[in-house]
Amino acid sequence: MDNHSFRKQDKDARIFNFFNVLLLSVFTLLIVVPLWNVLVSSFSSGQALASGKSNFWPTEWSLENYRAVFQDTTIWHAFFISVAKTIVGVITHTMFCAVCAYALSKAKLRGRSIYSAMGIVTMFFSGGMIPTYLLIRSLGLLNSFWVYILPGLFNYYDVIILMNFFRSVPESLEESAKIDGGGDWRIFWQIYMPLIKPGLATIALFNGVGQWNDFMTAKLYITNQALYPLQLKLYNIIVQSQTHDMAKVAGSVALQSTTKGVQIATIVITTVPILVIYPFLQKYFISGMMSGAVKE
Amino acid sequence: MQPAQEVPNRKKRLFKADSLLGQWQLQSMIIPGVVFMIIFNLIPIWGLVIAFKNYTVTDTMASAPWVGLDNFKEIIGDQMFWQSVVNTLAISFLKLLIGFVLPIIIAVMIFELKDGPFKRIVQTISYMPHFLSWIVLGGMLISWLSTTGLLNQVGEMLGLIHHAQNQLIEPSKYWWIATLSDVWQNAGWGTILYLATMSKIDPTYYEAAQIDGASRMRQIWSITLPGISEMIGLNMILTISGLLNSNLDQTLVLMNTQNTAKAEVINSYVYRIGLTQGNFSYATAVGLGISVISVVLLVFTNKVAVKLNDDRQIL
Numbered sequence: 001m002d003n004h005s006f007r008k009q010d011k012d013a014r015i016f017n018f019f020n021v022l023l024l025s026v027f028t029l030l031i032v033v034p035l036w037n038v039l040v041s042s043f044s045s046g047q048a049l050a051s052g053k054s055n056f057w058p059t060e061w062s063l064e065n066y067r068a069v070f071q072d073t074t075i076w077h078a079f080f081i082s083v084a085k086t087i088v089g090v091i092t093h094t095m096f097c098a099v100c101a102y103a104l105s106k107a108k109l110r111g112r113s114i115y116s117a118m119g120i121v122t123m124f125f126s127g128g129m130i131p132t133y134l135l136i137r138s139l140g141l142l143n144s145f146w147v148y149i150l151p152g153l154f155n156y157y158d159v160i161i162l163m164n165f166f167r168s169v170p171e172s173l174e175e176s177a178k179i180d181g182g183g184d185w186r187i188f189w190q191i192y193m194p195l196i197k198p199g200l201a202t203i204a205l206f207n208g209v210g211q212w213n214d215f216m217t218a219k220l221y222i223t224n225q226a227l228y229p230l231q232l233k234l235y236n237i238i239v240q241s242q243t244h245d246m247a248k249v250a251g252s253v254a255l256q257s258t259t260k261g262v263q264i265a266t267i268v269i270t271t272v273p274i275l276v277i278y279p280f281l282q283k284y285f286i287s288g289m290m291s292g293a294v295k296e
Numbered sequence: 297m298q299p300a301q302e303v304p305n306r307k308k309r310l311f312k313a314d315s316l317l318g319q320w321q322l323q324s325m326i327i328p329g330v331v332f333m334i335i336f337n338l339i340p341i342w343g344l345v346i347a348f349k350n351y352t353v354t355d356t357m358a359s360a361p362w363v364g365l366d367n368f369k370e371i372i373g374d375q376m377f378w379q380s381v382v383n384t385l386a387i388s389f390l391k392l393l394i395g396f397v398l399p400i401i402i403a404v405m406i407f408e409l410k411d412g413p414f415k416r417i418v419q420t421i422s423y424m425p426h427f428l429s430w431i432v433l434g435g436m437l438i439s440w441l442s443t444t445g446l447l448n449q450v451g452e453m454l455g456l457i458h459h460a461q462n463q464l465i466e467p468s469k470y471w472w473i474a475t476l477s478d479v480w481q482n483a484g485w486g487t488i489l490y491l492a493t494m495s496k497i498d499p500t501y502y503e504a505a506q507i508d509g510a511s512r513m514r515q516i517w518s519i520t521l522p523g524i525s526e527m528i529g530l531n532m533i534l535t536i537s538g539l540l541n542s543n544l545d546q547t548l549v550l551m552n553t554q555n556t557a558k559a560e561v562i563n564s565y566v567y568r569i570g571l572t573q574g575n576f577s578y579a580t581a582v583g584l585g586i587s588v589i590s591v592v593l594l595v596f597t598n599k600v601a602v603k604l605n606d607d608r609q610i611l
Contacts, residue, residue, distance in 0.1 A: 009506070009509065009511070017408075020409065024405055024418050027402065028417070028418050028421050031425060034446060037446045049444070050444065096328065096332075099329075100326055100328070100329035103325035103326040103329075109319070109326065110315070110316050110323065111323075115326055115329070118337075118338075119333065125337075125587075126337065126340060127337075127343050128340070128344070128580065128583035129563075129570060130343075130346070130571075130576050130580040131580060133570070134346075135335075135339055153332060154329055154332040154333065154336070184322045184325065185324075185325070188325070209427055213429030213430075215430065215431050216544060219548070231431045231432075232431075234432070235431050235434075235548075238549060266435075267432050267435045271432055274427050274428065282420070282423075285423070285488055
């Protein structure tokens, strides 16, 4: 190839790179600007919000929205329910799946093909919304905190991920522990669990996001306000604020701007925990992609 | 397989290390999972029988009278149901059209970037929205689309919108709002598996193509895209089999009294008929019918994809 065509290739590459970076910048801005707008709105006064003046920069800095949220004890209560169900849910789910996955990862497990066939059935078939609701009702889990925990204990997608982690541990470790007289439970707990920490972290983080973001469980099974998680509380605020918006009752402008302010501040507060764990999540994206926890 | 001479010695066999009792510890680890699957997965599947019964609040599942296919016959004349099917399909096809192609394009673009801070920033930011709940995202959307919100402001600035209004109460816009907000949330996240697949393409292909003077576009067309074709096929199968599934969280948060006619999807219809109105049997019949069609779609698309892929299995 002569010098000329090399230079042409060089020029082509520069044009390509320019447009590539330009278009990706636009794409990134399309994500950042709306999020920035929410953050700015949450720090704006109700008036500025209602007039639509502070979309990119707050015209009137104000903490009144957050103050209103902090004063509403029901929001705080919902926040703590969400924290509690996330912590309890993540620990029990990860442990339960790890125990099952360990047993299933052993080729010598009797009945293994039956167990895994059952698991695969659960991945592809379900009774759907109504039969599941009737089951939850007959188990007495309606309006119980445990409805957040029990139905989500086990997930075969997560079991498969953990099984692969268990299989990557060399078998010689188990054999030498067996010679020392350790039972399966002890070997599982003392030898295997410390070795598959990345697998456990993947499951825990993605399940945690799923628990925190889960809305339908509460919407379907919980009517007792004392058990509302943050997502359902936020949903009710949104619905209420929209009703105000549409009713447009005379004199309700003040009410409208407060509910809007509370709504936007609650949105930010609901998102903060996700932002906090996001950097940790990033390490496990690929292995977590398969996890059922984020499969909608 | 046990050697034949050990069969008579039952007692010894029972307690051998790899017999059922001999591995009781291992078995005790899987039993809770099995019990879970029986209760929470198999019983609801059995519960589908109420689709063929007339189940009311006073009945138990067993005592409810059988009605055969009556519930399914009722579906045929149910206009609200068919409206929800139209909405579901319309939104799914729009999502398929935009939401399927965009991650492929973006993945290729990101792959073409040099490693460095810009690439990292683009990836970090574009994956983020995937982790927002639909309630949070719905709340944000309502604020962006409101009369004084971001969209109207920017639209007016650019001269594209002359009369600011709440975009969500406009039924004709709902399908686009549902589609584009879904694409906004997942376009970046959808690139991950493509990028992981691309990173496994042998770099010598690109070096050889450069020596032959192939342009960047040509390299993308002839090396990158063929390299991820299998992943595209897999995604296509999963997407098409999910055409009748809709995002219930999204629908519940974005639906309002004005846009219901265009916003109601099959899921939200089942929810409303079954749990708000207590018509359990009919709602179960609708859900079951949709699941059956989805399985048929999955099998059919898989067949087609295997044909297109030179008879190699994808699923």
